[in-house]
Structures are given as C-alpha cells and as structure tokens.
Amino acid sequence: MNARAISAIVRKDLKVVSQNKGVMLPIILLPLILFVILPWIVTLMPFLGDIFGITADDLNKFQGLINRMGPGVQQELAEFDQYQVFVIYFLVFVMAPLFMILPIMVSSVIAADSFAGEKERKTMEALLYTPTTDRELFVAKLLSGWLAALAVALVGFALYVIMANAAGWSQIGRIFFPNTMWLVLIAWVVPALPGLGLGVMVLVSSRAQGFQDANQIGGVVVLPVVFLAIGQVSGAMSLSVTLLFLLGLIIWLLDGLLIWLGSRSFQRGRMLGA
Amino acid sequence: MNTVIAINQLTRCFKETAAVDQLSLEVHAGEIFGFLGHNGAGKTTTVRLLNGVIEPTSGSMRVLDLDPKMDGPNLRARTGVLTETPSMDERLTAWDNLDIYADLYGVPRADVSKRINELLDEFDLADRAKERVAGYSKGMKQRLALARALLHKPELLFLDEATSGLDPIAAHHVNDLIERMARRENRTVFLCTHNLVEAQKLCDRVAVLEHGRLVALGTPAELTRQYVRRLDVQIEINEEQIEGTLQILRSLPRLVISEPVRTNGALTVTLSGHEAIPDLLEILVHKSVRVYRIAAQEANLEQVYFALHGEEESVQ
Numbered sequence: 001m002n003a004r005a006i007s008a009i010v011r012k013d014l015k016v017v018s019q020n021k022g023v024m025l026p027i028i029l030l031p032l033i034l035f036v037i038l039p040w041i042v043t044l045m046p047f048l049g050d051i052f053g054i055t056a057d058d059l060n061k062f063q064g065l066i067n068r069m070g071p072g073v074q075q076e077l078a079e080f081d082q083y084q085v086f087v088i089y090f091l092v093f094v095m096a097p098l099f100m101i102l103p104i105m106v107s108s109v110i111a112a113d114s115f116a117g118e119k120e121r122k123t124m125e126a127l128l129y130t131p132t133t134d135r136e137l138f139v140a141k142l143l144s145g146w147l148a149a150l151a152v153a154l155v156g157f158a159l160y161v162i163m164a165n166a167a168g169w170s171q172i173g174r175i176f177f178p179n180t181m182w183l184v185l186i187a188w189v190v191p192a193l194p195g196l197g198l199g200v201m202v203l204v205s206s207r208a209q210g211f212q213d214a215n216q217i218g219g220v221v222v223l224p225v226v227f228l229a230i231g232q233v234s235g236a237m238s239l240s241v242t243l244l245f246l247l248g249l250i251i252w253l254l255d256g257l258l259i260w261l262g263s264r265s266f267q268r269g270r271m272l273g274a
Numbered sequence: 275m276n277t278v279i280a281i282n283q284l285t286r287c288f289k290e291t292a293a294v295d296q297l298s299l300e301v302h303a304g305e306i307f308g309f310l311g312h313n314g315a316g317k318t319t320t321v322r323l324l325n326g327v328i329e330p331t332s333g334s335m336r337v338l339d340l341d342p343k344m345d346g347p348n349l350r351a352r353t354g355v356l357t358e359t360p361s362m363d364e365r366l367t368a369w370d371n372l373d374i375y376a377d378l379y380g381v382p383r384a385d386v387s388k389r390i391n392e393l394l395d396e397f398d399l400a401d402r403a404k405e406r407v408a409g410y411s412k413g414m415k416q417r418l419a420l421a422r423a424l425l426h427k428p429e430l431l432f433l434d435e436a437t438s439g440l441d442p443i444a445a446h447h448v449n450d451l452i453e454r455m456a457r458r459e460n461r462t463v464f465l466c467t468h469n470l471v472e473a474q475k476l477c478d479r480v481a482v483l484e485h486g487r488l489v490a491l492g493t494p495a496e497l498t499r500q501y502v503r504r505l506d507v508q509i510e511i512n513e514e515q516i517e518g519t520l521q522i523l524r525s526l527p528r529l530v531i532s533e534p535v536r537t538n539g540a541l542t543v544t545l546s547g548h549e550a551i552p553d554l555l556e557i558l559v560h561k562s563v564r565v566y567r568i569a570a571q572e573a574n575l576e577q578v579y580f581a582l583h584g585e586e587e588s589v590q
Binding site for chain 2 (some may be wrong): 002004005007008009011012015016019020121122123124125126127128129130131132133268269272
C-alpha cells in the first residue's frame with residue numbers, strides 16, 4: 001500500500017468537502033443543535049412548565065417510565081430528585097442514540113461527495129489514471145470519510161461534555177457527564193458507526209447518478225439509529241453498557257460485511273460507469 | 275524502431291456493442307500518433323484500455339513493454355493522460371491540484387515545489403496558481419490539466435481531444451506544446467482527435483477508427499495517396515499548345531475526371547488520384563507537349579476522412 005498516495009487522496013477529499021457548503025452546513029448545524037442548544041432547552045423544560053406545557057402529573061408519569069428502565073439506569077438515577085432525574089435521563093440516556101446519528105451522517109455525506117460527487121464532477125477519471133491501485137483508492141476514500149466522521153464525533157462529544165455539565169449544573173450541582181455508558185459508546189460504538197454510512201454509500205454510489213442521488217438513497221442508513229432513539233424515549237428499550245457492547249459488536253461485523261461487499265464492487269472501470 | 279504500444283486484435287464490448295473491435299496497431303517511440311474518429315468511435319475506450327483502467331474483452335496489448343491489465347499501476351506511473359474534460363478539482367487551487375497529483379504520481383517530495391513552479395511557468399499559470407480553478411477559463415483549465423499530466427515526466431502521453439472547445443489562440447498554444455514535447459523532449463504522444471487539420475499538422479502517423487474498427491493506418495501522405503480519389507493539378511505548358519492539350523485531356527476520362535479549366539496561362543484539371551500524375555505526364559510528353567511545371571494541390575486528411583466515410587462534402 002502506498003501511504004503517500006492514500007494520504008494525498010484523503011487530503012484532497014477533505015479539502016474538497018471543506019469547500020462544499022452543501023456538505024459542511026449539516027455537519028456544523030447538527031452538532032450545534034444537538035449538543036449546544038438542546039442541553040439548555042432540556043434543563044430549562046421542568047422550570048418553564050407553562051411554556052412547554054409540562055405539569056407535575058407529567059413528571060409523575062415520567063417517573064413511571066424510569067421505573068420500567070433496567071436496574072442499571074434506575075440505580076444510576078436513584079440518588080437524584082424528580083427534576084434531576086428528568087435532566088439526567090434526557091441528557092445522558094436519550095441523547096446517546098441521537099449522538100449515534102452524527103458519525104453515520106457525516107461519513108455518508110462525505111462518502112456521497114467522495115464517490116458519487118466525484119463521478120458527477122468528472123474528477124474521478126483523472127484519479128483513475130494515476131498509479132494508485134484499486135485497493136489504495138478504496139482505502140483512501142473510506143479513510144477520508146472515517147477520519148472526518150470520527151473527528152466531528154469527538155469534537156461534538158467534547159462540546160457536549162462541556163455543554164451538558166454547564167446546562168445541568170444549576171440542577172445537579174456537580175459534573176455528572178459522561179458516565180460509563182457514554183465512555184463505552186465513544187470508545188467502542190462510535191468508531192464503528194462511520195463504517196455503516198461508508199459501506200452503504202460505496203454500494204449505492206456505483207449506481208447513483210450524483211451526490212444528491214447517492215445521499216438520498218444512502219440516507220436510509222440512519223433509520224435504525226432513529227428507531228433506537230424512539231425506543232429509548234418511549235421506554236421500549238433501555239441502553240446499558242452491555243447492550244452498547246453488543247450493539248458495537250454487531251455494527252463492527254456489519255461494517256466488515258459492507259466493506260467486503262463494497263471492495264468487491266469497487267473497480268476502476270465501474271467508477272467510470274463502464 | 276522501438277515499439278511503445280503494440281495492440282493485437284483488441285476488443286472491448288459493452289453489453290452487445292463492441293466499442294473497440296479487433297484493433298491491431300503499433301505506435302513507435304518518439305512519434306506523434308494521431309487516433310482519429312468521430313464521437314463514439316472508440317478512441318476514449320482505447321485510451322482507458324491502454325492504461326489499464328478497464329479490461330479488454332479479448333485480444334492483447336503491450337504498452338511500454340508492460341501488460342496494462344496486469345501491470346496497471348506500474349504502467350500508469352510512466353504514462354500521462356489528458357482526459358477529454360480537464361477533470362480538475364475546481365474547488366481547489368491550481369497549486370493544490372498539482373501538489374496532490376505530484377504525491378499520487380510519486381514525484382520525489384524534495385522536487386515537488388520546483389516541478390510545480392516549472393510547469394506553472396511553462397503553461398503561463400504562475401500568476402494565478404493560488405486561485406481556485408473554478409474561476410479559470412476553459413483554456414486555462416486545459417493547460418493546467420496538461421501540466422498535471424506532465425508532472426512525473428511521462429514517457430508516453432495520451433491526449434484525448436486536447437484542444438476541444440478551446441479558442442484558436444489557446445488551441446495553437448496547446449498544439450505548440452504537444453509538438454515541442456515530442457520533437458524536443460522525445461516523448462511519444464498518442465493524440466485522440468476528430469480535428470483533422472490538427473492531426474495533419476502534428477501527426478507522424480494516423481489511425482482512423484470507425485465504430486471501434488481500424489479503417490486506415492499510415493502517414494498522412496500515405497493515406498491521401500491511398501484514399502483520395504480526386505486531385506487538383508495545375509499544369510503549366512507552352513501557351514501555343516494549350517488548345518491541343520485541352521483536346522488531349524478531354525480524351526482521357528479515366529485520368530481526368532472533370533472539365534479542364536484554363537487559368538492564367540495554365541490548365542487546372544482534377545485527376546482521379548495520385549497515381550494518375552505519372553500516367554498523365556507520360557502521355558503529355560509522348561504527345562510532345564512541353565510541360566514546364568506540374569503542381570498537385572496536396573490532398574489532406576480531411577479528404578481522406580470523408581473518402582473513408584464515402585462523403586464528398588467538406589466539414590467546414
């Protein structure tokens with residue numbers, strides 16, 4: 001493998017993406033809304049009951065939801081009062097599946113630009129005439145999406161650590177975030193997530209006409225994570241360290257499968273539509 | 275003579291259609307080889323095959339003594355390709371484009387800046403090297419694409435419609451560069467074009483492709499002799515013999531295929547081809563006509579092209 005060529009393609013893809021407002025806007029806006037604005041809204045909700053339409057009865061029903069959660073969650077929330085439980089439940093447990101959307105979205109948007117977008121702009125052909133092998137091209141294209149998604153996720157996480165603790169400080173009175181579950185999420189699950197977006201996008205891009213086309217088709221990869229978030233909010237499931245470990249394992253295996261399939265379909269000729 | 279490209283019975287099909295059909299030819303070191311054909315004739319597909327970007331359906335090829343199918347990366351390190359569209363990353367600057375491709379082509383890191391500066395100067399882009407390519411004119415983009423193809427000093431250069439869409443001045447500039455690369459720097463140039471005037475001016479030999487099949491191969495002069503069936507010739511003779519000569523010419527319908535015209539003391543006739551010249555001269559001398567000068571108006575590739583396509587009208 002030619003590391004210099006791979007790093008050149010990664011550099012090129014990231015530079016090109018950074019100049020594309022259509023790609024950069026969602027990458028900046030999503031973390032801003034989820035990890036900066038949302039924590040403040042959540043912490044203010046119980047105290048602005050009139051504005052949000054939350055009553056004491058709602059908070060009691062919410063306690064019922066907590067009671068249905070796994071013993072790990074209940075144990076973690078046992079020491080807090082009703083308002084604190086509300087804030088911690090949202091900022092720690094509900095936000096975890098939402099956070100998972102970020103690396104998938106970033107990787108799939110970048111992969112759509114890197115594979116289908118490059119084909120659409122007709123810049124792929126020049127790349128195919130270079131001495132790089134198919135495998136080097138494939139690895140470079142995956143790396144650019146993976147690295148960017150991980151970087152955005154880690155920056156988003158760092159931002160969220162600050163924002164969640166700052167927003168919750170008035171109710172909790174101490175640093176409560178991240179907990180063990182989040183550390184497993186960041187160290188084990190999040191690095192696997194870009195592989196889903198990338199793997200699906202590689203398969204989609206060989207058939208897609210352009211960036212928008214690939215992005216729309218590939219967008220479905222976010223759906224399982226959205227279902228996970230709905231499950232968590234509704235109480236149908238409860239994220240825990242064990243569940244996240246298993247989830248991470250499944251995602252890593254899926255990554256392997258998708259990337260194996262993608263590498264089989266990634267051939268120079270096909271990238272030209274030949 | 276070193277053979278740089280050797281193609282034997284090369285075929286590439288897309289579904290049922292043969293884009294390249296049993297193509298056989300050789301290209302020699304240091305020559306500018308013209309690859310002519312209409313849009314969709316198979317020129318770009320051939321370039322892709324010769325660089326190992328796509329694989330042939332059947333047949334064999336050697337390029338720079340390598341098999342493109344097996345040694346694609348090694349081969350592409352020694353070839354440069356200017357694609358039909360410049361294929362530049364327009365969101366990047368000219369410098370960034372060249373810097374990235376210098377890494378991809380393995381230009382020694384210590385030489386990269388010097389090489390980029392040389393090429394930017396050579397192609398008259400140095401002043402705008404730090405601007406994004408999106409703001410460049412088509413001619414500038416084409417020159418930058420040519421600079422990119424030359425970054426690693428390739429032995430063999432493929433130029434696919436190098437002057438397509440350029441204004442006459444920009445096209446002239448690019449043609450000068452092509453000629454200089456071949457004549458002074460001894461690079462082999464494989465020039466795909468449907469610009470016949472350009473091919474006539476630049477190419478040592480040309481191949482004409484039609485629906486993926488090779489229909490003619492040779493030097494422009496050989497092809498005109500072989501395929502052009504009409505040749506305008508001006509004959510300067512003793513003025514007193516003009517009337518008699520007109521009678522002789524009219525009696526030779528096999529050689530003279532149109533009514534001879536008298537102009538400024540000379541006769542202009544259309545002959546049935548190059549081979550008619552010595553025959554006609556022999557007859558005139560035999561009939562004691564004093565011929566002072568006989569000048570054929572050279573046929574060109576355009577006429578060859580239309581002769582091959584069975585059309586009489588000119589492009590322009």
